[in-house]
Structures are given as C-alpha cells and as structure tokens.
Amino acid sequence: MVSEESERLAAFRQEVRDWLRANLPEGWGTPEYQPPERLTEEAQALGEEWTKKLYDAGYTGFGYPKEYGGIVRPREEIAIIREEMMRCGTPAGPMSQGLLMVAPTILAHGQEWQKKRFIPKILNGEESWCQGFSEPDAGSDLANVRTTAVRDGDEWVVNGQKVWTSNWKFADYGLLVVKTDPDAPRHRNLSYFIFDCNAPGFTRRPLRQMTGEAEFGEMFFDNMRIPHENLVGEFNRGWYVALTSLAAERSGGAGMAFVGAGTAVGTRRTLWGVETIVELAKNTRRRGKVVWDDPVFRQRIAQFAIEAECLRYSAMRAAARRRKGAEAGNDMSVGKNFSAEMRQRRGDMVLEMLGAYSQMVRGSTLAVDDGTWVYQMLRSRGATIEMGTSEINRNIIAERILGLPR
Amino acid sequence: MEFSLNEEQEMLKTMARDFLENECPKTFVRQMMEDDTGHSPELWKKMAEVGWLGLILPEEYGGSGMNFRDLSILCEEMGRAMMPGPYLSTLLLAGLPILSAGTDEQKSEFLPRIANGDAVFTLAVTERDGDFWAEGVQMKATRAGDDYILDGTKYFVPDARAADYIIVAARTRRSENPEEGITLFLVNTAEWGVYTAPLTTMDETRKQYQMVLTRVAVPSRYIIGEVDKGWQVLQDMSLKMTAALCAEMVGGGEWVLETTVNYAKERVQFGVPIGSFQVIKHKCADMYSALEYARSMMEAAAEAIREDNPEAPVLVSMAKSLCADAYRLITDHAVQVHGGIGFTWDHDLHLYFKRARADDTAFGDSIYHRELIAQSLD
Numbered sequence: 001m002v003s004e005e006s007e008r009l010a011a012f013r014q015e016v017r018d019w020l021r022a023n024l025p026e027g028w029g030t031p032e033y034q035p036p037e038r039l040t041e042e043a044q045a046l047g048e049e050w051t052k053k054l055y056d057a058g059y060t061g062f063g064y065p066k067e068y069g070g071i072v073r074p075r076e077e078i079a080i081i082r083e084e085m086m087r088c089g090t091p092a093g094p095m096s097q098g099l100l101m102v103a104p105t106i107l108a109h110g111q112e113w114q115k116k117r118f119i120p121k122i123l124n125g126e127e128s129w130c131q132g133f134s135e136p137d138a139g140s141d142l143a144n145v146r147t148t149a150v151r152d153g154d155e156w157v158v159n160g161q162k163v164w165t166s167n168w169k170f171a172d173y174g175l176l177v178v179k180t181d182p183d184a185p186r187h188r189n190l191s192y193f194i195f196d197c198n199a200p201g202f203t204r205r206p207l208r209q210m211t212g213e214a215e216f217g218e219m220f221f222d223n224m225r226i227p228h229e230n231l232v233g234e235f236n237r238g239w240y241v242a243l244t245s246l247a248a249e250r251s252g253g254a255g256m257a258f259v260g261a262g263t264a265v266g267t268r269r270t271l272w273g274v275e276t277i278v279e280l281a282k283n284t285r286r287r288g289k290v291v292w293d294d295p296v297f298r299q300r301i302a303q304f305a306i307e308a309e310c311l312r313y314s315a316m317r318a319a320a321r322r323r324k325g326a327e328a329g330n331d332m333s334v335g336k337n338f339s340a341e342m343r344q345r346r347g348d349m350v351l352e353m354l355g356a357y358s359q360m361v362r363g364s365t366l367a368v369d370d371g372t373w374v375y376q377m378l379r380s381r382g383a384t385i386e387m388g389t390s391e392i393n394r395n396i397i398a399e400r401i402l403g404l405p406r
Numbered sequence: 407m408e409f410s411l412n413e414e415q416e417m418l419k420t421m422a423r424d425f426l427e428n429e430c431p432k433t434f435v436r437q438m439m440e441d442d443t444g445h446s447p448e449l450w451k452k453m454a455e456v457g458w459l460g461l462i463l464p465e466e467y468g469g470s471g472m473n474f475r476d477l478s479i480l481c482e483e484m485g486r487a488m489m490p491g492p493y494l495s496t497l498l499l500a501g502l503p504i505l506s507a508g509t510d511e512q513k514s515e516f517l518p519r520i521a522n523g524d525a526v527f528t529l530a531v532t533e534r535d536g537d538f539w540a541e542g543v544q545m546k547a548t549r550a551g552d553d554y555i556l557d558g559t560k561y562f563v564p565d566a567r568a569a570d571y572i573i574v575a576a577r578t579r580r581s582e583n584p585e586e587g588i589t590l591f592l593v594n595t596a597e598w599g600v601y602t603a604p605l606t607t608m609d610e611t612r613k614q615y616q617m618v619l620t621r622v623a624v625p626s627r628y629i630i631g632e633v634d635k636g637w638q639v640l641q642d643m644s645l646k647m648t649a650a651l652c653a654e655m656v657g658g659g660e661w662v663l664e665t666t667v668n669y670a671k672e673r674v675q676f677g678v679p680i681g682s683f684q685v686i687k688h689k690c691a692d693m694y695s696a697l698e699y700a701r702s703m704m705e706a707a708a709e710a711i712r713e714d715n716p717e718a719p720v721l722v723s724m725a726k727s728l729c730a731d732a733y734r735l736i737t738d739h740a741v742q743v744h745g746g747i748g749f750t751w752d753h754d755l756h757l758y759f760k761r762a763r764a765d766d767t768a769f770g771d772s773i774y775h776r777e778l779i780a781q782s783l784d
Contacts, residue, residue, distance in 0.1 A: 278783050295777070302779035306703070306724045313409075314702040320409035334695045391684075397694055398687035402667045405682040 051125025460521025
C-alpha cells in the first residue's frame with residue numbers, strides 16, 4: 001500500500017516537474033533571463049498569465065470549494081506542487097490582494113452570488129484586487145474611518161479618501177470599509193463593500209515610499225456609486241468583516257509561513273535566503289578579513305538561520321492546532337511581528353557586513369547585488385508598520401490572547 | 407513531525423501536572439534547597455511507582471518503554487514545578503550511557519534499579535575548566551591488574567551526594583585527538599576514596615558538587631562501553647539531555663509567563679491594574695512570543711530525536727540557544743513587571759530566574775550552540 005502510494009506521488013512529482021519545465025517563461029532560471037521590472041505592466045501581465053496557466057493545470061486555487069472555482073487535491077499533492085514550484089522559483093502572481101485577503105473574506109462573509117462571481121476570478125488570476133481600509137486619520141485607529149457612504153435607492157454614494165493601498169494601480173475591484181451611520185457607536189457604524197475600480201468618481205494616484213518606488217497608492221472617492229448588492233456581511237457590522245480580512249492579511253504577511261504546514265518549504269540552508277547570506281559573508285572582506293570568519297557575524301547569521309527555521313516549525317504547530325479545530329486568528333499577530341522584525345534584522349545585518357558598499361543603491365555599478373540588500377533593508381521598515389504596527393499586534397497578543405485589560 | 411499530542415500524551419501531561427502540584431509544591435522545593443542532597447527518597451519512591459524513573463527505558467529492564475517526546479512532556483512539567491532532585495542525572499546522564507553501551511550484565515544489574523527507584527545515579531565529566539568537553543577530561547585512570555585506579559577532581563557534578571553510583575569519565579590514554587582515550591567508569595560512591603563537597607551555587611534547586619577521587623579502585627567489569635571510547639558513548643546522551651533541558655526551560659517559562667500575566671491583572675497602581683498599561687502589555691506580549699517560538703523549536707527537536715532524524719543535532723542546537731535566550735528574556739521581564747515583590751527572596755520568581763541561567767550554561771550555552779549552527783551552514 002505504502003509503496004504504491006509513494007510510487008504514485010513520485011510519478012506525480014515528475015509530472016509537475018515536466019509541466020513546469022514546459023510552461024515557465026523562456027530562459028527562466030538562467031542568468032540571461034531578465035524578469036520584468038517590479039510594479040510594471042509587464043510584471044502584472046506575466047503574473048496574470050502565469051496564474052492562469054497554473055490554474056488551468058490545477059496547480060493553484062487550493063483551499064476553496066469547487067463551486068467557487070476551488071481546486072480540490074490531496075494534501076500530499078499540494079505539498080509536492082508547492083515544493084516543486086519553490087525549487088525552481090516560479091514567477092509571482094499578479095499584484096493583488098485577492099488571494100491574500102479578499103477571497104478569505106468573501107468566503108467567510110460574502111453573499112452567495114459574490115462567492116460565485118468573484119472567488120473563481122481571483123483564483124485564476126483574471127481579476128486583481130485592492131483594499132481600502134486605512135485613511136489619513138485612520139491608521140492604527142482603523143475604526144476611525146471618515147469616508148462615508150450614503151444610501152440612494154439601490155445604491156450607495158461614497159465620498160472620502162483611502163491611503164496605503166497596495167496594488168492601487170492594476171486593481172479591477174476593491175474592498176472598502178466606510179462609515180454608513182454617523183450616529184451609531186464605534187465599531188457599529190461601518191459597512192463593508194466591494195467596489196468597481198472603473199466606476200465614475202474614483203481616482204487613484206501613487207504614494208512614493210522611502211525606497212523610492214510607489215508600491216502603495218492613494219484612492220479618492222467623489223460621489224462614487226456602489227450597488228447595494230455589493231455589501232459584504234451585515235449592514236453596520238463592517239468592522240467585524242474587516243477583522244477577518246486583517247487576520248487573513250497578517251497570516252499571509254508572516255512570510256507564507258502561516259498559510260499552512262507544508263507550504264513553508266525549503267531546506268535549512270535556503271529558508272529566508274540564509275544560504276545567500278552565508279555566500280555573501282564568505283565573499284566579503286572587511287579590513288582584509290573574511291566576514292564569515294568573524295565570530296560576531298557568525299553568531300548573527302546563525303541566529304538568523306535559527307529564527308527562519310523556528311518560524312517554519314511555528315507554522316507547522318499552528319497548522320496542527322487548526323487541524324484540531326482551533327481558529328486561525330490572534331496568533332497570527334505573533335508570526336507577523338516575528339517575521340517583520342526578522343526582515344529588519346536581516347537587512348541591518350547584511351548592510352553592516354557590506355560596510356561602505358552598503359551605501360550603494362540600484363543604478364550604481366558599485367552596488368552589491370544590484371542594490372537588493374539596501375532595498376530590502378529600507379522596505380523592511382514598512383514591515384513593522386503595515387498590517388498592524390508591531391505595537392498594535394503586541395496589544396492584540398496582550399489583550400486577546402493573554403486577556404490583559406484594555 | 408507531529409506537533410499535536412496524542413491522547414496518551416495528553417494524559418501523561420495532565421497526570422504529571424496533578425502529581426507535581428501535589429508532591430512538589432514550592433514549600434517542598436524550598437525545603438530541598440536547604441537539604442544537603444537536594445533529594446527526597448519519598449518523592450523518588452512515588453515517582454518509581456508512577457513509572458517515571460524508567461520512562462524511556464525498555465520494558466525488559468523494568469522501564470515504561472516510552473519515547474523521547476513523552477519524556478520531553480514530562481520534563482516540561484518538571485520545569486514548570488521547579489522539581490529538584492536527581493531525575494535527569496539518573497535517567498539521562500547515567501541511564502542512557504548504560505543502556506546504549508553497557509554489557510548485558512550491566513544493563514540487567516543497573517537499569518532495573520534505576521526504574522524501580524532502588525539507586526540514584528549521576529555522571530562526572532567536567533573538571534576545573536568548567537566545560538563539558540573532551541579536552542577538559544584530565545583525570546587519570548591507571549590500570550592495576552584487573553582494576554583501574556582513578557585519581558583526580560571533578561567539578562560541577564550534579565546530584566553527587568544523592569547518588570549511589572557515578573559514571574566518571576577519566577583518561578586511560580593520551581592521544582592527539584582529545585576525544586580518544588577517555589573511558590567511562592561506574593564508581594560506587596560508598597567506596598573508600600570518594601569524597602564530595604557541595605558547591606555553593608546560585609540555583610539552589612539543583613545541587614552540584616566537587617568530587618575528589620583519591621586512588622579509587624574500579625574493577626574493569628564496571629567500565630561502561632569500550633576502553634578509550636567513552637567520549638563517543640556520551641554523544642547520544644548529551645543530545646537527549648540538551649533537548650530535555652529545552653523542555654524544562656519551556657515548562658518553566660510557561661509558569662513564569664502565567665504568573666506574571668496574572669500579577670499584571672491583579673496589581674493595582676494609579677487606580678488601575680498595571681496590565682492595562684501598554685508598556686506592561688508589550689513586555690507580556692514579548693514574553694508570550696518568545697515562549698511560543700522556544701516551544702516550536704523544542705518540540706521540533708524532541709520529534710527529531712524520536713524519529714531518529716539525522717537533522718536532530720542541528721535542531722537540538724537551535725532549540726538550546728533559542729530556549730535559553732527565551733527563558734532569560736522571560737524571567738528578566740517577569741522580575742521587571744513584578745516590581746519590588748519580584749526582587750524578593752520570598753517570591754518564587756527568583757528560582758526560575760536562576761534556573762534559566764543554570765540551564766543556559768549546562769550542555770553548551772547559546773553562544774556555543776550558535777557557533778555549531780554556523781558550522782552547519784558552512
């Protein structure tokens with residue numbers, strides 16, 4: 001029995017490998033291959049095309065019921081697919097909040113027609129999504145939303161501004177948390193909607209970050225109309241729907257690690273780029289001495305490897321808890337904080353290894369690895385702010401897990 | 407790797423917690439701190455009755471035949487209860503070398519006595535330099551007819567005064583490679599020439615001793631394993647002992663976290679519970695997170711040992727450094743959150759604070775284990 005099953009899985013692994021070889025972009029994995037520039041239309045098109053191919057082959061779309069376009073497969077096969085994809089480092093999907101937070105939220109709170117209409121096109125990469133939660137005056141205090149929606153027959157008229165929107169540029173649809181009752185108490189005055197990014201009255205523009213790029217954007221609503229049927233969850237209970245989205249986002253934000261056991265694949269050496277950092281340390285000299293021979297850096301790199309490994313086992317533990325019926329929720333704050341702070345430690349550590357060259361950014365011929373490390377160090381500053389600042393997440397751990405008074 | 411407990415393991419955990427709450431309250435721990443041996447024969451007898459003393463020994467030698475993960479569950483509860491006494495010394499430090507390298511006669515003679523609580527054992531390796539490593543083993547064992555004569559001093563010997571037998575690592579041959587030429591001798595502590603003196607240590611819950619051997623004759627039938635190959639025998643034991651310490655640290659950390667969170671909920675200053683202040687909340691959140699990650703790594707290491715996974719040594723090193731760092735951070739924060747009361751002798755926090763330090767130095771501190779990880783990445 002066992003050997004029959006393992007033979008079947010070995011054959012399946014070969015099948016996945018062959019498919020990947022046949023379907024990856026021309027030249028993928030060779031030094032000559034030039035991936036499209038981040039955040040460009042080319043990158044978006046490649047992501048959409050790749051996800052479509054994967055979906056048609058049955059290699060993505062897991063975790064959702066068939067009637068909403070989900071692909072159902074045994075756990076062992078899913079693990080093999082993810083391992084093989086990880087092994088050759090496939091292209092990223094389209095820039096979208098769809099898989100990360102929209103599909104889980106619609107699945108949990110959406111109306112039947114919404115599940116049927118939107119989830120399949122998220123899974124196959126056809127439609128991209130963005131999310132409108134944060135506002136200039138509603139950051140960590142997210143419930144302090146000022147954007148309003150006023151009912152007009154079968155429609156809602158939206159006015160206001162959202163900020164820190166990921167995938168602001170290519171989104172076809174968006175999620176929106178708006179104030180629908182000026183007199184109701186906090187947390188009971190918000191509703192949750194799906195909106196069409198092509199609707200009149202909607203405009204968007206880039207927000208440039210300290211990295212120099214505009215990964216995030218701002219969205220403006222000027223009498224934009226949303227059909228009433230786009231309401232997700234109960235009227236005036238949008239806050240509670242948003243909590244689902246935020247927990248889903250945080251779980252994805254824990255570096256894939258918390259999505260489920262078996263997804264955090266990779267060996268001890270390759271997890272979180274440990275191997276690359278060791279190589280860099282071996283090839284970098286400071287005052288004539290190889291960095292990898294420096295006991296202080298050895299300690300720090302080892303510590304980083306330990307943390308990366310530890311995050312993987314914590315993900316497996318979380319998955320084991322969920323199999324036993326525990327809800328995935330507040331413990332996501334633990335993983336999100338840990339991985340965000342790890343990213344910062346990694347960035348700082350590598351830049352300290354590089355010395356004077358840590359100043360050189362992309363565009364300089366002197367930049368190490370085309371400035372990737374500097375970019376990552378800068379980008380990691382946002383990691384402890386987005387998806388709930390580290391402080392908000394510590395509050396969640398203290399109040400909702402440990403039960404300390406608010 | 408399996409991260410959730412099966413039904414039997416859940417039962418073991420519940421039973422251990424109940425047993426230790428009854429048999430090992432802090433009043434008992436403090437009584438043992440004052441005791442010269444740190445060992446209670448009454449508790450020992452009860453532990454034999456519930457099958458703990460031979461927990462991972464095979465049933466043919468009177469053991470319970472359970473696996474290493476089961477043991478780690480028990481160690482967690484022992485760490486939580488701050489249990490004193492020679493449990494780890496007897497079952498792991500001495501029991502495992504006898505099990506893995508002893509002759510059939512030795513196993514039949516000694517293992518049942520471990521399991522039924524008839525005799526207490528320990529191990530003496532470390533000498534004046536304070537490190538558990540082959541080069542530190544300088545004590546001489548000289549052949550005289552069918553006996554070996556042991557001469558020298560051991561330091562940091564745990565539970566030496568409670569022990570009836572001590573496995574002593576001594577040098578039978580000088581060689582280039584310090585790991586060659588070490589032999590393990592099972593010494594009866596009642597022999598003439600065995601002298602122990604208690605070491606005054608910070609952690610009083612786990613007794614350590616200096617042990618002087620003056621021309622102690624050991625018959626060669628009491629050599630554990632092969633002559634000159636004793637160091638190799640200690641490797642498997644060392645791995646398991648290190649992992650057991652990780653479990654103990656996680657269990658202790660859990661007690662400290664719970665105690666601290668409860669205190670933060672009850673202690674009122676400025677008219678409100680101090681746990682409503684964000685600075686206190688964030689310290690508690692950091693304690694919780696540190697414990698979560700320590701537990702993940704500890705369980706992974708215990709599972710790797712149970713599975714005989716070749717990655718076990720790496721995972722154990724990762725766990726040891728992570729658990730020791732976490733236990734120190736948790737006890738640091740706990741004392742700070744408690745304020746004045748946490749700095750007193752009467753409060754039990756300092757027992758955990760001190761155990762965290764003692765456990766860090768035992769079987770390689772965090773810095774040592776991180777360097778091993780660096781070597782594994784080479």
